[in-house]
Amino acid sequence: MDRNIYIDNVPLDKALDLFMERLDRCDYFEPETEVVDVLNSQGRVTGAPVFAQKSSPHYAASAMDGIAVKASLTYGASETNPVSLLKGRDFIEVDTGDYIPREFNAVIMIEDVNFIDDYAQIIKPAVPWQHIRSVGEDLVAQEMIVPSYYKIGPHEIASFLTAAVETVEVLKKPIVAIIPTGTELVDRGHENMAPGEIVDSNSRMLEGLCRDWGALPVRYEIVADDRAALRETIEKAKGDADMVIICSGSSAGREDYTASAIREFGEVLVHGLATRPGKPAILGIIDDKPVIGVPGYPVSAHLIFDLFVRPVLLKKQRLDLPEPEKLECKIPRKIASPMGVDEYIYVNVAKIKNSYIAYPLNRGAGISTSLVKADGVTCIQKDNEGLQAGDTCIVSLKRSRSIIDQTLVAIGSHDMSIDFLCDILNRNYGIRLISANAGSMGGIMSLVRKETHFSGIHLLDYDTGDYNLSYLKKYLADEKWILVNLVKREQGLILKKGNPLNITGIKDLTRKDIRFINRQKGAGTRLLLDYLLTKNHITPAEINGYNREEYTHLSVAAAVKNDACDVGLGIYASAKVMELDFIPVSEERYDLCILVDVMSERNINILFSCINSQEFKNKLTASGGYNLEMCGEIIFKNQL
Secondary structure (H helix, E strand, O other), X not given: OOOOOOOOOEOHHHHHHHHHHHHHHXXXXXXXXXEEEHHHOOOOEEOOOEEOOOOEOOOOEEOOOEEEEOHHHHOOOOOOOOEEEEEOOOEEEEOOOOEOOOOXXXXXXXXXXXXXXXXXXXXXXXXXXXXXXXXXXXXXXXXXXXXXXXXXXXXXXXXXXXXXXXEEEEEOOOEEEEEEEOOOEEOOOOOOOOOOOEEOOHHHHHHHHHHHOOOEEEEOOOEOXXXXXXXXXXXXXXXXXXXXEEEOOOOOOOOOOHHHHHHHHOEEEEEOEOEEOOOOOEEEEEOOEEEEEEOOOHHHHHHHHHHHXXXXXXXXXXXXXXXXXXXXEEOOOOEEOOOOOEEEEEEEEEEEOOEEEEEEOOOOOOOOHHHHHOOEEEEEOOOOXXXXXXXXXXXXXXXXXXXXXXXXXXXXXXXXXXXXXXXHHHHHHOOEEEEEEOHHHHHHHHHHOOOOOEEEEOOEOOOOOOEOHHHHHHHOOOOOEEEEEEEEEEEEEEEOOOOOOOOOOHHHHHOOOOOEEEEXXXXXXXXXXXXXXHHOOOOHXXXXXXXXXXXXXXXXXXXXXXXXXXXXXXXXXXXHHOOOEEEEEXXXXXXXXXXXXXXXXXXXXXXXXXXXXXXXHHHHHHHOOEEOOOOOOEEEEEOO
């Protein structure tokens, strides 16, 4: 059959207006209600006003610990003329909340009473009805507690119970049918997955978002890429749910049936948005209910859900769409963006000195970890070709400002020890550490631009055989910085378990049957490789895969593990964690360079405490491949 084509690249605002207007015309947002027990009502929205069934308090009650008296018997009491009252006849003792019998009309606080045998002596007259709560002081029977379309919380439940309300009428939770599609999908990931199999994590993410927004998700079994099977599932879902979400199959491939299936049952309003990611989304109507075709990539799916599903679900529950906190930030590097498209970019945010910086995360629509790491999102509008380094942007925050203000940034070379520091800083000190793998030279350039608090570096000086100092003195001569050793570590060749290709050293990288994977330009490991190649009289052109790059040691190890290559250069710890073989070729010094002027003295001291902690050193020892003889040692201070 012919492939689908996009109807258009519809601008976001136009698509949302069209969608909401069409649903309004269907009376989709007309409220439907149900009755629930008060104890099950938290988070629900009232469908009708809630009235008190009894007054609170429903009797005259003491507001204090003390004695209940007849006010008239206390008149004239003073310090020079105390009045004595007889227990049982003139007063009774009461505690807060006790019933006040009708013959008494005032309460005197216990602090103002002097007991002598069966008498209570008072030195100040009581005013009628003092310290007595009247009937209905809190709520009067048949008084409205909350109106319609009011979100119920813990305080409301307490008031309902006090007022003898047993059930409340609430808006029904919207039921959202989620249909995952794709022959390649499996429910859960496992070590022995076949190439081409993909875990259906999207539908689980969308389930959770529905719950967060007050809806009731119903996830269907995975539907293979088969038109008849998809039709059958949509037929069932459209009758059971208030909204239907079809995961994947929204693009224009040979097995993308979502658009044609929606047309068969109803109407496609939009197929193709002027957004990035999320372009192939579909907005449709079946039986006067919204149907949305969500792209298969996680970041695209999340964005479309946030932009279209969330406003519909909240409006159906008469809830306002919350306005996120916005923060003006600087962008550290140039970001190009195509004209005519609203591009959403997920970012980390941190405070460096007095400015907030937004660090763009990986822009790939399939990078689900971007959603985990993101502090917020910024949008490059469709009439803009991008942002230049140093430009300001507005970030809609997804994480609290207090967390962002307690964030340290490490940009530079990758090492697993940084992950250990991240955990210890967060757990023991409440300080978040975010790291970006930009290579050692990338870290130094970030220090130069004052975009990071510290950087991990391991740059070999070919002339001296030393690490890092010559580079720092060259590029950061006019800055205050501290160079501290984190570890010495083993660099070597990471190989498949059992070394099936019998690789013995650097010279074997020239063999035609061996696929190599390299680190990115500017990485210390890349510089080390070039040094070793020169030493062994090998040119890059002789190596199959020299120009193929990864950005972390773990990524190199994962590529070897999953047969994307045969060998890479990396640290022993990453080979060990992936259960791979390792041939050591060099021990190197991995240091941290701390920029003193952008990091508070308190946080510098905390970082040193973590580095020198036994907990940190135990984790390094357990990982293997680390030499801790210099760990925590200050190598150099550039104090100007």
